[in-house]
Amino acid sequence: MNASRLRADAAENRARIVEAARSVVSASGELKLNAVARRAGVGQGTLYRHFPTREDLLAEVYRHDVEELVAAAPLLLAEHDPVTALARWFDRVADYARVKREVFAAVEVGVWQDLSTGSVGPIGDAITALLDAGRAAGVVRPDVDARDVILLLGCLTRLDDAEWDTRARHLLHVVLDGLRLREG
Amino acid sequence: MNASRLRADAAENRARIVEAARSVVSASGELKLNAVARRAGVGQGTLYRHFPTREDLLAEVYRHDVEELVAAAPLLLAEHDPVTALARWFDRVADYARVKREVFAAVEVGVWQDLSTGSVGPIGDAITALLDAGRAAGVVRPDVDARDVILLLGCLTRLDDAEWDTRARHLLHVVLDGLRLREG
DNA sequence: TGGACAACCGGACACCTGTCCGCTAAAGTC
DNA sequence: GACTTTAGCGGACAGGTGTCCGGTTGTCCA
Incomplete structure (x- = not known):
């Protein structure tokens, strides 16, 4: 429902961000937003649009x-x-x-x-x-x-x-x- | 006891920092460390040496x-x-x-x-x-x-x-x- | 009083967060 | 398939935090 209202590229980016966040967290124990963005291959803006706060991202990861x-x-x-x-x-x-x-x-x-x-x-x-x-x-x-x-x-x-x-x-x-x- | 072990200029800087912090807090409700340093007329390094964390400074202010x-x-x-x-x-x-x-x-x-x-x-x-x-x-x-x-x-x-x-x-x-x- | 030493200063710097905006390219229409 | 619309992209940028280090200046002792 939510996914279908997202554009295809947006959905993929979102997934990549979450995956990147997961691996950053498990690797370093910390969550640096710009590191996540870099690893996911997206811009900062993209990350922040999908997850306005650090907690939103964390909520998805966990x-x-x-x-x-x-x-x-x-x-x-x-x-x-x-x-x-x-x-x-x-x-x-x-x-x-x-x-x-x-x-x-x-x-x-x-x-x-x-x-x-x-x-x-x-x-x-x-x-x-x-x-x-x-x-x-x-x-x-x-x-x-x-x-x-x-x-x-x-x-x-x-x-x-x-x-x-x-x-x-x-x-x-x-x-x-x-x-x-x-x-x- | 603590004061006497501080060099005179250090003691004065410390006092100026606390006073600056007090007025910054009461003026804006917020505590921006670099604003405090600027207002106190000291460098960032000086502020952080006296008060390693924001909480240390707050503790003194309050x-x-x-x-x-x-x-x-x-x-x-x-x-x-x-x-x-x-x-x-x-x-x-x-x-x-x-x-x-x-x-x-x-x-x-x-x-x-x-x-x-x-x-x-x-x-x-x-x-x-x-x-x-x-x-x-x-x-x-x-x-x-x-x-x-x-x-x-x-x-x-x-x-x-x-x-x-x-x-x-x-x-x-x-x-x-x-x-x-x-x-x- | 003057010289040596250590404590102390200050700002440049590296890093992180979060916002903004011109541009790109999907999605829907004909 | 071309065309329009607009969601979505990405990176520049502004602002804040905390660290580091070359230079300065109190302090102590002779």
Whole structure:
């Protein structure tokens, strides 16, 4: 649908840019926009037209990972009680994030990509499902939404590698506790 | 002590840079490093030698605010129970952050500025005091430290202005709940 | 007071980001 | 197949960041 509205050369360029970005990221761990453009054999303008911000490009590069994350939510809910499902899902986010920190940018942009429509994006939907289940079971506080959770998870991005192992899970536990309904 | 180990001209340059930064920030709301250097009448190299990163400069510019925040902690503890004190202190952080988002950068760098020495910086000390009081009273979970709190507070920086009013306090409540010890 | 040394200065430079605009060549029409 | 329209191309350019190094100038000691 989207592709068919693109001119043939534009579609090809877009694909080449994404591929170039992927290889630049996996080679250097960094993402330099002009390096991507050079490698893809396109001009800077072309790159920026297809992906206005660095995050848009990242979102495309990591779309596969994001989709996996999204798909995991209902599976976890089917197997576990809501709080455990949420905890496991957080663990999964942490796993992705340790290896490729950039996934977070993709997640964040993925969540808000159609902010205007009122929808909250695929990741937002996954989180909403987890929260809803918890609310229905009376174990998650009713006044949080997906955006809140995304924001809270965002604190992981500030961790540096050295402290990741000691702190990441721990922070997620604290966040999880904050999301749970306090009985009493 | 620090000043006396600096050469006279170096000290004066440093002061001029900070003053220039202050006026640039208050004039434009932004902080362009080369504009600061120009205004201070020093070269780029000089600026970067004194303040290796933008955050270092920000920390100096906002040191006054940071000190106020630090001073508030013991006062709040004297007047309120630990959890309330923590809540009020969070409110205070939010107040600063709304007006000048940059304060956060200052806070973060202020916390870690002498990471090597094992100390956690002035803000870190303030937070530690709040947490310790809560722990002693058995109302704050024992396994969190100042760094965790800073990280969690950091999520506020991702808020954009439009959603600040509806979300900031709310997020802080969730974080606070996560920090509290769950009875039962 | 003067000389030596190191700390310090300043701006040139290399790099990255993001924008703008004249030109090219696809896509649709007859 | 020629012609028009216009989406899309690409690279020049402006602006910002951070580094490097030859020259300068405080500071200390004799």
